[in-house]
Amino acid sequence: MGVKEGRVDLVVEPMEHPVRLDVYVAGHTDLISRSTLSETETVIQLNGKASKKSKLVREGDHITVLYSENFFAGIEGEAIPLTILYEDEDLLVINKEQGMVVHPANGNTEHTLVNALVHRYGERFCEELMDETEVEEEADLSSPAVRPGIVHRLDKDTSGVLVVARNRISHRQLSAQFKNHTTKKVYIALARGTFKTKQGTIEKHLKRDPKDRKKFTTCDDTEGRYAKTEYQVLRQYSGFALLRIVLHTGRTHQIRVHLSKAGHPIIGDPIYGKEDGQTLMLHAFLLELDSPSTGTRIRFRAKMPERFRSYLRSTRLPANSGVRSLSSPAATGHD
Known part of the structure; x- marks a missing residue:
């Protein structure tokens, strides 16, 4: 695991009214995720001085964000069973099991969905998505170099339908759908x-x-x-x-x-x-969602899990x- 360091420089454009610094940054760059923006190590400067995220910005203000993100290079593949609902050249749709973590994080670099994807598609799966930068804003994901193929996520203990992009074009199109709330x-x-x-x-x-x-x-x-x-x-x-x-x-x-x-x-x-x-x-x-290659509207379902049925039976x-x-x-x- 490595560290990716970066810098974002922005000049506030004309606005109808002042907005929060963090809101403005999130809405005007795809280079940094909201989760990274919230990290204590992230330095936010307004007009050359350290500033709080809640500070209101106005037209002409200069914003600088210095940040670092964990880079999960060299992820090892693991033969983790996946319940596959659908698969083609553009995407993979699974019924994520409860307890599965979607992507690696500090202290948890094994037994994740990404490890299973590397095993299924090989190490080139990560490499082919390295240069992509467009992601689902609302999921707080960073680049596919850090979260290969992941365009949205489910909490560890939430089960159900989850889609994975298999190439750059698919990643870009699926990410845009989630960001624009068309799914x-x-x-x-x-x-x-x-x-x-x-x-x-x-x-x-x-x-x-x-x-x-x-x-x-x-x-x-x-x-x-x-x-x-x-x-x-x-x-x-x-x-x-x-x-x-x-x-x-x-x-x-x-x-x-x-x-x-x-x-x-x-x-x-x-x-x-x-x-x-x-x-x-x-x-x-x-x-x-819409198919990345054909534009056809497609729908995926994952039936009610056994833990629901068991709880209902217990009543x-x-x-x-x-x-x-x-x-x-x-x-x-x-x-």
Whole structure:
């Protein structure tokens, strides 16, 4: 593992009103990810002086960002089994197992999806994407040299549909779709409590929790990043519900934070809920996007996982009641 050092220089263009320094940088360069911008080692200067990210910038201001990113060169391939939903020359779509980490990180350079991809496609898989720089903004990913093939991600304990780009052109096109919110992302979850309405929409800005940098929290519209989550109650059980969730934006921990703040934490969420002896009940059920080569709209589904069924059986209530469309064989794979 190596370190990539970089520098970004910007001159603030004409604006209708002042904006936060970090918001301006994120919106005017693809060279640095939001996660890197938030690192304590990253130096941000405004007009030659060290500045806070929350500082408002105005037309003509000079911004300099000095940063470093971990560079996972020489990743070793591992024969990790993958549940493949679809594969062609442009992309690979898998049903990610719960517990699998998507990409390497400090202290965790083995047993990740990237290790499995290197084993499947060879070391050239990383090399062929080295020069690409366009990525999914909302996933806080850096260049494919650091995250080869990854255009979006799922948390370690979230299972379900995940797409991987297999070449530069595919990476560029898929990344643009996620960045422009033209994909459709549908999740299912088991959430605590009794819902007063059958459906609803949560629109709350998100930011890192100032008390715990590993967590996120809701905030005023003047801070953080806009996030929109739409949910539908498929079945209300005693003390919890099965939800269908449409993710209109893709902020880190978005569904988990939104539902928790609404008083309905996801079952098994140790960060935004309570330790309950369960594993996280969140699953990426459906992903819809345009084929990078043909432009045809394609849809992928991953059926309800066994941990959901097991939990529903443990309640002594019928697991399939009202949710047959989610669990039937016809609802899996590639449409």
